Amino acid sequence: MKTKILLKEAEMPTHWYNVVADMPNPPAPILAPDGSPISPDALTAIFPDAIIEQEVSAERWIAIPDEVREVLRLWHPSPLYRADRLEKALKTQAKIYFKNEAVSPAGSHKSNTAVAQAYYNKQQGIMRLATETGAGQWGCSLALAGQMFGMEVRVYMVKVSYDQKPYRRSMMQTWGAEVFASPTNMTQSGRHILEKHPDSPGSLGIAISEAVEEAAGRADTNYALGSVLNHVLLHQTIIGEEAKKQLELVGDYPDMIFAPCGGGSNFGGISFPFFADKATGKKIDLVAVEPTSCPTLTKGIYAYDYGDTEGLTPLTKMYTLGHDFMPPGIHAGGLRYHGDSALVSQLYDEGLLSAVAIPQLETFQAGELFAKTQGIIPAPESCHAVAATIREAKRCAETGEPKTLLFNLSGHGHFDMSSYDRYFKGELEDFEYPDEAIQESLAHLPKVG
Ligand SMILES: Cc1ncc(COP(=O)(O)O)c(C=O)c1O
Numbered sequence: 001m002k003t004k005i006l007l008k009e010a011e012m013p014t015h016w017y018n019v020v021a022d023m024p025n026p027p028a029p030i031l032a033p034d035g036s037p038i039s040p041d042a043l044t045a046i047f048p049d050a051i052i053e054q055e056v057s058a059e060r061w062i063a064i065p066d067e068v069r070e071v072l073r074l075w076h077p078s079p080l081y082r083a084d085r086l087e088k089a090l091k092t093q094a095k096i097y098f099k100n101e102a103v104s105p106a107g108s109h110k111s112n113t114a115v116a117q118a119y120y121n122k123q124q125g126i127m128r129l130a131t132e133t134g135a136g137q138w139g140c141s142l143a144l145a146g147q148m149f150g151m152e153v154r155v156y157m158v159k160v161s162y163d164q165k166p167y168r169r170s171m172m173q174t175w176g177a178e179v180f181a182s183p184t185n186m187t188q189s190g191r192h193i194l195e196k197h198p199d200s201p202g203s204l205g206i207a208i209s210e211a212v213e214e215a216a217g218r219a220d221t222n223y224a225l226g227s228v229l230n231h232v233l234l235h236q237t238i239i240g241e242e243a244k245k246q247l248e249l250v251g252d253y254p255d256m257i258f259a260p261c262g263g264g265s266n267f268g269g270i271s272f273p274f275f276a277d278k279a280t281g282k283k284i285d286l287v288a289v290e291p292t293s294c295p296t297l298t299k300g301i302y303a304y305d306y307g308d309t310e311g312l313t314p315l316t317k318m319y320t321l322g323h324d325f326m327p328p329g330i331h332a333g334g335l336r337y338h339g340d341s342a343l344v345s346q347l348y349d350e351g352l353l354s355a356v357a358i359p360q361l362e363t364f365q366a367g368e369l370f371a372k373t374q375g376i377i378p379a380p381e382s383c384h385a386v387a388a389t390i391r392e393a394k395r396c397a398e399t400g401e402p403k404t405l406l407f408n409l410s411g412h413g414h415f416d417m418s419s420y421d422r423y424f425k426g427e428l429e430d431f432e433y434p435d436e437a438i439q440e441s442l443a444h445l446p447k448v449g
Contacts (some may be wrong), residue, residue, distance in 0.1 A: 153200025322441025
């Protein structure tokens with residue numbers, strides 16, 4: 001049995017896979033913040049043309065530029081592992097594989113799209129990018145990518161993560177980025193939140209408002225988003241494409257795929273290339289894993305909503321908990337987002353994808369077992385996929401089913417050790433979001449149509 005299944009550099013994918021080509025229905029259109037059809041100008045103010053084209057493309061395959069492949073080669077193709085030590089610990093008949101996206105220099109899958117986004121902006125003469133970061137993984141990835149292409153990067157980092165993870169800030173600074181704890185008093189959006197909530201812990205929605213406001217207000221600056229949008233999921237499909245080739249090398253194919261789901265990018269990245277097979281009738285279950293404290297797919301509703309808290313972004317039709325939903329300060333910062341990718345949401349609504357919500361403690365228990373058996377300490381976000389896989393593998397142990405399970409190890413947890421510390425001290429709590437609080441946020445959804 002092979003532990004690491006590796007591809008040669010020359011086998012790295014040359015094209016991204018666009019799931020839109022295989023969706024049973026075209027994606028719901030993006031609308032302007034006031035609910036009217038969006039004008040292209042709203043997007044060209046903050047994104048380069050190539051990205052806007054990808055956002056609305058229905059082409060099945062989109063070529064990865066050589067300049068992007070050259071940077072991705074620093075860590076791609078990423079390894080696929082057979083987690084046989086975890087299988088043994090669980091006494092399961094299931095085979096467990098995981099794709100290791102923690103091997104990027106910034107520590108997660110987020111770098112896959114950061115490199116592409118930085119490249120397309122530079123190609124259009126934009127040398128400055130503004131962005132938000134939740135867990136710090138995306139901010140690090142964009143800082144790294146900006147550095148690779150000689151660009152300036154400014155990051156609005158959600159305050160709770162800024163305080164929990166000072167070394168994420170140092171990493172971003174090492175790669176030349178400027179980092180601020182959001183909400184800041186540097187933007188109108190930040191000031192507006194601070195007036196209402198001076199001690200706000202911040203949220204991805206607020207940090208997005210700050211970054212979009214800056215990009216829209218400065219001609220020399222564009223905005224880059226680490227998840228949610230169609231082009232981001234497109235850039236992440238390199239994960240699933242590689243995993244498919246790697247499984248072919250060992251003559252296997254997954255029955256189920258699990259990935260943590262915040263805005264949906266690593267879930268889309270690993271699962272969409274397999275969705276192409278599902279669309280032609282292959283039986284495969286693609287499972288998004290979210291926290292019970294921010295249960296977007298499992299408890300949200302499918303409706304048009306803003307991507308940010310202040311209502312500055314266009315409206316997309318997605319599963320949402322309401323744009324002013326304030327998730328508790330759980331340790332999987334990257335999963336604290338009120339909405340989800342429009343593509344993931346539509347396919348989930350059509351019953352073609354599944355979702356499960358897992359409480360925080362179970363995810364850390366899973367992360368600990370994974371670290372003790374396979375050695376790698378997963379990011380708290382990735383622990384969600386580990387936990388869901390372990391649940392299924394234990395089920396297989398009871399029923400004797402020899403299923404093949406694949407999950408995405410989206411990142412390592414080396415900068416999340418303060419969260420592990422709190423888990424070891426017994427200080428972590430489970431948080432089930434009260435239905436009334438969700439209903440309260442949902443009452444503020446924009447009126448469309
Ligand atoms: C390691 C890791 N995994 C998963 C996620 C969730 O994001 P997405 O759903 O876009 O993959 C994040 C987000 O910050 C992350 O840092």
